[in-house]
Amino acid sequence: MPRPVTVRFLAGGEGPWRIDHVVAVTGVCLPVARRLFIVDGDDDGFAERDPPAWAITAFTSNERYLQRAERAALASRQEPLGRPQATCAAMLPIRKSDAWWDLPQDERRSIIEERSRHIRIGLDYLPAVARRLYHCRDLGEPFDFVTWFEFAPVASAAFDELLARLRATEEWSYVQREVDVRLSR
Amino acid sequence: MPRPVTVRFLAGGEGPWRIDHVVAVTGVCLPVARRLFIVDGDDDGFAERDPPAWAITAFTSNERYLQRAERAALASRQEPLGRPQATCAAMLPIRKSDAWWDLPQDERRSIIEERSRHIRIGLDYLPAVARRLYHCRDLGEPFDFVTWFEFAPVASAAFDELLARLRATEEWSYVQREVDVRLSR
Numbered sequence: 001m002p003r004p005v006t007v008r009f010l011a012g013g014e015g016p017w018r019i020d021h022v023v024a025v026t027g028v029c030l031p032v033a034r035r036l037f038i039v040d041g042d043d044d045g046f047a048e049r050d051p052p053a054w055a056i057t058a059f060t061s062n063e064r065y066l067q068r069a070e071r072a073a074l075a076s077r078q079e080p081l082g083r084p085q086a087t088c089a090a091m092l093p094i095r096k097s098d099a100w101w102d103l104p105q106d107e108r109r110s111i112i113e114e115r116s117r118h119i120r121i122g123l124d125y126l127p128a129v130a131r132r133l134y135h136c137r138d139l140g141e142p143f144d145f146v147t148w149f150e151f152a153p154v155a156s157a158a159f160d161e162l163l164a165r166l167r168a169t170e171e172w173s174y175v176q177r178e179v180d181v182r183l184s185r
Numbered sequence: 186m187p188r189p190v191t192v193r194f195l196a197g198g199e200g201p202w203r204i205d206h207v208v209a210v211t212g213v214c215l216p217v218a219r220r221l222f223i224v225d226g227d228d229d230g231f232a233e234r235d236p237p238a239w240a241i242t243a244f245t246s247n248e249r250y251l252q253r254a255e256r257a258a259l260a261s262r263q264e265p266l267g268r269p270q271a272t273c274a275a276m277l278p279i280r281k282s283d284a285w286w287d288l289p290q291d292e293r294r295s296i297i298e299e300r301s302r303h304i305r306i307g308l309d310y311l312p313a314v315a316r317r318l319y320h321c322r323d324l325g326e327p328f329d330f331v332t333w334f335e336f337a338p339v340a341s342a343a344f345d346e347l348l349a350r351l352r353a354t355e356e357w358s359y360v361q362r363e364v365d366v367r368l369s370r
Binding site: 001003004006041059061062063064065066067068070071098101102104105106107109135137138139140 | 186188189191226244246247248249250251252253255256283286287289290291292294320322323324325
């Protein structure tokens with residue numbers, strides 16, 4: 001597992017990803033913007049001419065809930081980001097409630113997997129949907145996580161089904177704010 | 186549980202804590218400095234005249250391993266930082282190995298508590314020793330954690346015993362770098 005990497009999601013007039021639409025699933029939406037640039041931690045070559053419409057800083061980290069067999073099942077099926085045919089992306093910034101963060105580790109784990117089957121549901125959409133989780137609660141951002149997904153246009157309906165199944169779980173009852181940003185390149 | 190707070194540990198010529206001695210327990214030591222200033226995330230009133238001898242940025246976060254009964258046991262005995270009689274402090278920056286971070290969540294938990302009794306050992310030194318854990322691996326720091334301890338001079342021997350017991354555990358076999366900074370005010 002590589003060391004954590006910090007990235008900055010910059011929405012504005014520039015970037016390789018076109019923002020096709022933005023929906024507030026729960027809570028307040030994000031401002032309108034045309035394009036998204038993801039600045040890697042070590043990349044200081046990017047400077048937007050104008051201030052971004054919005055920006056979120058977040059990092060990859062160690063796994064917080066996965067057990068060994070689950071990790072092996074994911075690893076045997078998942079594919080990396082950046083596949084040429086995966087021209088669709090979804091960015092889901094999520095904030096969970098204080099009640100969620102007040103739960104001890106083992107109870108959060110129980111809700112996520114034993115009761116909501118979050119990992120198990122995700123497996124059903126591999127390898128079509130590639131995924132990376134970023135954390136941002138510890139940085140004082142208005143969201144706790146950003147999940148980034150990439151898939152081919154043909155997998156769009158399957159991806160919507162994945163989200164619908166996750167949003168119907170007990171885990172999602174703790175989601176206080178969720179914005180669904182859809183992109184293409 | 187409050188939202189995470191980011192602090193900056195600045196070692197140099199200024200600050201309320203005098204650095205009495207610094208020992209490299211494992212790996213490379215930190216440079217010599219006279220005093221320590223802990224800058225709170227929201228405190229921009231501090232600007233050292235000279236560049237710090239060393240600086241570490243770290244944040245408090247949600248609990249990563251505690252179960253509900255353990256949290257209750259800690260809460261019933263622990264006391265806050267900042268007690269007037271607690272004029273001794275210890276700052277322990279620690280980095281664990283890649284092998285540690287490659288372990289899945291449940292195996293890290295097993296090593297920490299079921300096999301090393303980290304939480305159970307800590308309980309034996311409450312309320313004499315007050316403690317706060319900061320995380321910094323996700324920020325790209327050369328350490329993964331900083332643990333900050335405060336205690337009265339009379340508890341110094343007990344504190345040394347606590348560290349000796351922790352350093353004898355299986356968990357500590359994953360510690361790749363540890364610096365022991367002792368301070369007083």
